[in-house]
Amino acid sequence: MSTAASVMQTIDAGLARTLFSWTLHAIVYFWLIPAYIAFYTIVPRAAGGRLYSDTMGRLSFVLLMLYSVPVGIHHLLMDPEHGTGWKFIQVLLTGFVTAPTLMTIFSVTASVEIAGRLRGGRGVFGWIAAVPWDRPVVLAGGLSFIMLGLGGFGGLINMGYGMNAMIHNTAWVTAHFHLIFGGSAVIMYFAIAYAIWPRLTGREHPSLAPLRLQLWLWFIGMMVMTLPWHWLGLQGQWRRVANFNYADPIIAAWGPWVIVSLCGAFVLLTSALLFVRNLAVVHLGTLPVRVRPLYAIAVNPPQHVPAALNGFGLWNVLLLVLMLLAYGYPVAQFVITPSPSAMVHRID
Amino acid sequence: MTQSSGSESHDRQWRIWASVAVLATVLSGILLGVLIIPVVQGRSAGIDAYTAICRALGVLPGSPARQQIVDRTPPTPVSQVVWTPGLLQVLADANPVRGKAKVQEVCSACHGERGVSVSPQFPNLAGQSGAAIYKQLSDYRSGSRTNQVMTDIAKSLDEATLADVAAYYAAQPKRNPDPATLAESPPAIVHLVELGDPGRNIPPCAACHRPGSGGPIEAPNLSEQGRDYIVAQLKMYATGDRRNDVYGRMRTIAPKLTSTEIDGLAAYYRAGFR
Numbered sequence: 001m002s003t004a005a006s007v008m009q010t011i012d013a014g015l016a017r018t019l020f021s022w023t024l025h026a027i028v029y030f031w032l033i034p035a036y037i038a039f040y041t042i043v044p045r046a047a048g049g050r051l052y053s054d055t056m057g058r059l060s061f062v063l064l065m066l067y068s069v070p071v072g073i074h075h076l077l078m079d080p081e082h083g084t085g086w087k088f089i090q091v092l093l094t095g096f097v098t099a100p101t102l103m104t105i106f107s108v109t110a111s112v113e114i115a116g117r118l119r120g121g122r123g124v125f126g127w128i129a130a131v132p133w134d135r136p137v138v139l140a141g142g143l144s145f146i147m148l149g150l151g152g153f154g155g156l157i158n159m160g161y162g163m164n165a166m167i168h169n170t171a172w173v174t175a176h177f178h179l180i181f182g183g184s185a186v187i188m189y190f191a192i193a194y195a196i197w198p199r200l201t202g203r204e205h206p207s208l209a210p211l212r213l214q215l216w217l218w219f220i221g222m223m224v225m226t227l228p229w230h231w232l233g234l235q236g237q238w239r240r241v242a243n244f245n246y247a248d249p250i251i252a253a254w255g256p257w258v259i260v261s262l263c264g265a266f267v268l269l270t271s272a273l274l275f276v277r278n279l280a281v282v283h284l285g286t287l288p289v290r291v292r293p294l295y296a297i298a299v300n301p302p303q304h305v306p307a308a309l310n311g312f313g314l315w316n317v318l319l320l321v322l323m324l325l326a327y328g329y330p331v332a333q334f335v336i337t338p339s340p341s342a343m344v345h346r347i348d
Numbered sequence: 349m350t351q352s353s354g355s356e357s358h359d360r361q362w363r364i365w366a367s368v369a370v371l372a373t374v375l376s377g378i379l380l381g382v383l384i385i386p387v388v389q390g391r392s393a394g395i396d397a398y399t400a401i402c403r404a405l406g407v408l409p410g411s412p413a414r415q416q417i418v419d420r421t422p423p424t425p426v427s428q429v430v431w432t433p434g435l436l437q438v439l440a441d442a443n444p445v446r447g448k449a450k451v452q453e454v455c456s457a458c459h460g461e462r463g464v465s466v467s468p469q470f471p472n473l474a475g476q477s478g479a480a481i482y483k484q485l486s487d488y489r490s491g492s493r494t495n496q497v498m499t500d501i502a503k504s505l506d507e508a509t510l511a512d513v514a515a516y517y518a519a520q521p522k523r524n525p526d527p528a529t530l531a532e533s534p535p536a537i538v539h540l541v542e543l544g545d546p547g548r549n550i551p552p553c554a555a556c557h558r559p560g561s562g563g564p565i566e567a568p569n570l571s572e573q574g575r576d577y578i579v580a581q582l583k584m585y586a587t588g589d590r591r592n593d594v595y596g597r598m599r600t601i602a603p604k605l606t607s608t609e610i611d612g613l614a615a616y617y618r619a620g621f622r
Binding site for chain 1: 371378382432
């Protein structure tokens with residue numbers, strides 16, 4: 001920041017990258033939280049079921065907070081400025097974030113299963129057909145989970161030091177974050193918007209079919225755009241370049257998949273325009289809203305919630321401890337043994 | 349036991365066990381990542397435990413799992429010029445008037461008083477980038493670049509004079525380009541200048557050698573430059589006889605150019621391009 005303000009003329013690249021990574025992962029989970037809130041609080045009610053476990057939900061959010069913040073160095077696994085020990089610690093902490101993710105998948109699926117069975121679904125998988133998929137929020141939840149499964153799997157690969165070395169700086173990384181954020185998180189943003197816009201405006205969606213169409217187009221577009229993109233990353237297509245020279249035969253072989261990806265992007269564009277249209281229709285519509293309960297009730301509503309799960313005091317302290325242990329020396333080393341600074345190149 | 353103290357002890361249990369679980373997680377990470385794994389890996393690489401742990405922490409450089417090849421030969425940089433804020437200040441503070449006096453005394457015999465050289469083998473310096481002129485003079489002085497005439501001349505000047513001379517020539521106006529030359533450029537050469545050849549990993553010449561292009565600060569502006577001089581420099585880069593280009597950029601590019609292209613580029617840059 002001081003370099004950007006022209007107070008300093010040099011920048012310590014290692015420190016800048018470390019501080020950036022510190023905030024980066026926390027930021028992406030910040031974006032993820034609304035989607036998870038919707039999973040726990042809105043989707044079960046929309047499906048007509050109950051939240052499988054209140055406690056599990058609270059625990060999930062707490063664990064997400066603890067294990068998504070002091071883990072930024074997993075974005076610097078290929079960087080030379082940190083010792084392997086710190087990379088290991090932060091990768092271990094990153095690994096623990098699979099726990100709340102799996103817990104969420106389990107409890108939200110269980111909540112939707114409750115809805116399915118309440119509607120007469122039978123058998124090990126028969127309840128799936130009985131779930132009211134015609135409701136946009138429920139549909140979005142289901143599509144989001146499919147993308148979460150694929151994107152989350154990609155995240156596990158990124159997290160593993162050796163596998164990360166294979167996909168570092170390739171198109172796999174861009175495909176991953178488009179799928180996981182643009183896919184599973186953003187589709188839930190759409191669902192939240194569809195759920196609360198009528199309550200905000202006092203007007204109802206005249207028809208749910210365009211909403212479902214928009215969600216399906218988003219899902220299809222995202223899958224068509226990102227799955228070939230993942231594949232190209234595995235082929236070695238690099239990222240962070242301005243253009244590709246398709247005269248090179250290796251790069252030319254990637255061309256058709258890029259075009260497929262591009263088609264997916266156009267489907268996404270259509271879906272985005274349709275989303276705006278759907279909200280505009282509510283905003284300008286005249287049908288009065290039928291107010292329905294929005295938030296889910298747990299199967300066993302808690303009589304007493306432990307103070308630890310009803311506030312952030314304890315977790316803030318633990319998070320501070322984790323941050324000091326995981327990031328203390330990695331940041332302090334730039335003060336203790338300063339590295340050569342880089343000149344700032346300013347564009348006049 | 350009353351309800352409130354029961355729930356209080358329940359809360360305390362949660363706090364205690366939560367703290368234990370979280371601390372156990374991070375401490376096991378520290379134990380494995382900083383102590384156990386580096387020592388075990390180091391053992392099979394012949395690295396002692398203390399060094400392995402220091403490397404895992406980043407206190408010592410290198411990997412705890414591999415012997416690093418330690419090359420004790422001091423690196424010899426291709427140029428002694430380092431573009432520090434201090435040096436940039438020296439260039440900014442240079443005095444072109446003092447530079448003019450020195451030019452009239454020493455440089456104009458070959459490079460002309462206005463920077464238009466008297467013979468095609470000597471480079472034109474009119475309107476050339478001050479940083480580029482300074483770097484070449486400095487390289488002659490330090491021996492990073494050698495020339496029968498320039499080495500002795502540069503060694504007789506001090507650093508402030510180098511900056512003054514560079515500033516003087518940088519301020520000289522360029523000649524008007526010959527329109528006929530501009531029209532003659534073959535498309536292949538223009539393509540090489542504007543777009544490069546990615547198939548041979550040759551970046552566009554204009555990416556660095558055009559004013560305002562954003563290339564390295566020492567990249568000379570090539571317009572209105574002597575044809576023979578450019579051909580000679582490209583050939584010297586190709587053979588490695590000239591090696592004061594930072595990161596070996598020109599020594600990477602020049603060997604890939606055919607002699608037709610070298611002639612074509614020299615003809616292209618004989619004209620002036622703004």
